[in-house]
């Protein structure tokens with residue numbers, strides 16, 4: 001798929017599954033999604049206070065998780081996403097949690113972020129990078145908008161390495177997940193796209209190399225839940 005075509009496809013797909021997105025996340029990850037987000041949020045230096053960016057925020061779970069995990073009341077989060085359907089549900093959740101004064105969810109494209117350089121203490125993207133039409137552009141944008149020394153955190157699905165586990169997982173991922181996701185969301189294509197996009201996504205070592213190529217330093221990663229998810233962290237150099 002060409003870049004503009006992929007962007008339009010992804011945006012329409014998320015807008016169409018938005019009402020069922022949170023429920024399906026919990027169901028299809030057997031409730032693990034919450035702990036993955038928590039582990040990712042813990043990689044940002046929330047104890048320093050200030051503003052943090054949640055790229056491809058969707059329904060705002062990471063943004064809310066950051067505020068709940070922040071030890072200081074002066075931590076603020078801006079979430080950005082290009083699906084108005086996902087953002088609407090996110091804003092409703094933010095209101096229900098009484099966090100309107102600490103979280104702002106706004107429309108924007110991750111590959112052309114509507115922010116000036118060095119505005120945020122750190123940036124995070126959870127289950128979003130794989131959907132970008134241009135991964136490197138997205139990573140460079142995240143790096144651009146954080147302060148020198150600021151962190152970029154990436155949470156993303158991966159292909160597990162253990163051959164036995166991988167066979168079991170692929171059976172679930174390629175058959176059960178599209179079937180259940182399709183019935184519940186009414187959009188089988190979207191839940192077929194999920195395994196396809198993960199199978200195409202760079203392995204952890206390759207992603208680390210891409211992050212370095214985009215200008216990040218001190219890049220490290222760890223695998224979660226038998227390697228079906230990876231958490232990558234990189235830093236913006238103090239001087240470029």
Ligand SMILES: C[S@@+](CC[C@H](N)C(=O)[O-])C[C@H]1O[C@@H](n2cnc3c(N)ncnc32)[C@H](O)[C@@H]1O
Pocket residue numbers: 007010011014055056057058059060061062080081082083086108109110111125126127128131132133
């Ligand atoms: C799988 S959801 C993840 C949402 C949320 N981060 C979470 O952890 O649940 C992926 C999100 O990425 C958004 N997205 C994909 N490409 C984007 C882009 N280029 N710019 C902004 N948002 C994008 C989609 O609209 C969707 O809401």
